[in-house]
Structure formats: C-alpha cells, structure tokens
Amino acid sequence: MSDITESARYLLEHAHYTEDLALWTAIGAQASGPILDLGCAAGRLAIALADVGCEVIALDADPRMLDALAINAAAAGVAARIHPVCDDMRKFVLGIPVALAIASMNTLQVLLRPEDQLECLGQVHTALVPDGEFWFDLAVPDIGDVMNSLGTVRAGDVYEDPATGVRLVHSFWYDWVDPISQNAQFTHRVDEIAVDGASSSYFREHQVHLFAPVELGHLLARSGFEVVQSWGDFAGAPLEAGADRQVYRCRVQA
Numbered sequence: 001m002s003d004i005t006e007s008a009r010y011l012l013e014h015a016h017y018t019e020d021l022a023l024w025t026a027i028g029a030q031a032s033g034p035i036l037d038l039g040c041a042a043g044r045l046a047i048a049l050a051d052v053g054c055e056v057i058a059l060d061a062d063p064r065m066l067d068a069l070a071i072n073a074a075a076a077g078v079a080a081r082i083h084p085v086c087d088d089m090r091k092f093v094l095g096i097p098v099a100l101a102i103a104s105m106n107t108l109q110v111l112l113r114p115e116d117q118l119e120c121l122g123q124v125h126t127a128l129v130p131d132g133e134f135w136f137d138l139a140v141p142d143i144g145d146v147m148n149s150l151g152t153v154r155a156g157d158v159y160e161d162p163a164t165g166v167r168l169v170h171s172f173w174y175d176w177v178d179p180i181s182q183n184a185q186f187t188h189r190v191d192e193i194a195v196d197g198a199s200s201s202y203f204r205e206h207q208v209h210l211f212a213p214v215e216l217g218h219l220l221a222r223s224g225f226e227v228v229q230s231w232g233d234f235a236g237a238p239l240e241a242g243a244d245r246q247v248y249r250c251r252v253q254a
Helices: 006-013 021-029 044-051 063-076 114-127 143-148 213-222
Strands: 035-038 056-060 082-086 098-103 128-139 154-160 167-178 183-193 199-209 225-231 245-252
Touching (some): 006 167, 021 044, 021 098, 035 044, 035 114, 044 056, 044 063, 044 082, 056 063, 063 082, 098 114, 114 128, 143 167, 213 225, 213 245
Parallel strands (some): 098 128
Antiparallel strands (some): 128 245, 154 167, 167 183, 183 199, 225 245
C-alpha cells in the first residue's frame, strides 16, 4: 500500500495535468491584487499562482480540501500568499472585490442545474471589480459519444512522481448520462504503484454537467458577462469542431 498521505496523494493525482498552468500563471502575474481561485480543492492552481508571487483567495466548500491545501501550500513554501475561504461557490461573499477570478479544470461542471449555474456566475460577477475578468475552462461535450460508451474503460495519463518514484495510472468510465439535462456521472480510477511494486486503487465518482458552447454564451450574458475571447485550447486555437477544451475570457459588462 502507498504511504502517501491523503492530502499529498490528492494533489499527486492531478500532478499530470499541467497544460493549463502556463496560461493561468501568465494572466495571474498581470493581475492587480488578489486572485480568486474558484473551487481550489487541494491547491493545484492556488499553489502555482502563489509560486509566481500572486496573492490567492482559495475558495472551496469542502473543509477537507482546504486542510489538504494548507498542508500542500506549507510544503511548497507559499502558505503566506494563499488565503483559504470555506464557502459554497454559489453563495460566497468576499471581503474585498477582486480583479481576476479563475475556475480551472472543469470546476463549473459540478453545477448541475441552471439555477445553480446562474447563482454561481452571479456571485462571481458580484465579487469582481468593474471591468474585472473571469477566466475558466471546460471539456468539450460529445453526448452521443458518452451515451455510446457507457461502462467502457478509457485509459488516461500515466504519471511518475519524480520525488518518490510512485507511478499513477489513470482511467475512467461513464456510469450514466441524461441527454436532456446534459448531466452525467463518471468514475475516475487511479492505480498507485510504489517502487517496490505494491499497488493501491482509488475510485472517485463525479457527477458533472456537460456544457455546450451555445449554452454557456446564454448563461454568461444573463449573468452580466461579455465573452472577450473563447479558445479551443490553452494556446489560443479557435473554439471549433474537434477542439479539446473550451477556454473563456469574460469581462464584467459595463
């Protein structure tokens, strides 16, 4: 069995995913004042932003995630620049307005109902200064593909921790999908393999909303945002058929 603590293991589970961090740290470095990391979890993004000198308000509704964030931020030497807030991202209130909010790595997909989505976007709008910006990314949905592959195991990334030699093998499968609501559940499996060959398997079930681009445009407009840019990846490729990601730069409407 792996001897990695739960907090470190959660962060390690996401260590393979770094393709977005160059964009987020670049825009974060240009922001004035603290940055809101919406749905910060164990600190993957918050720690990366703090590492380049940003002050980060790290918001998550799960106190266990914030406990993990505190441990991980201390280990990275950036705890003084990260300010945790335990609150629901549909109802949070910050003490100060921020110029930049980021919701990375599909965070908004946990909002399953239109009323939850609008409530969250409204809170982000309220938290931003005039002309403040909200950046986020989401997967590009293919409901038909999901429906046709229910239960089929899909291989994910394989990552080896350079510090410990522990290897993480990712896979996932969809359990169900509702094509009307565009909600789905998938199971994420991570097999941790230690250097001595001992292995442990971890399973996390996630219920998500699969956002279509046209749907997002409607929700953002209703929430007082204008879409300044929309990309199909983190390098600025067009958001068109075949894109892997939806990346949005939104601004508070005047």
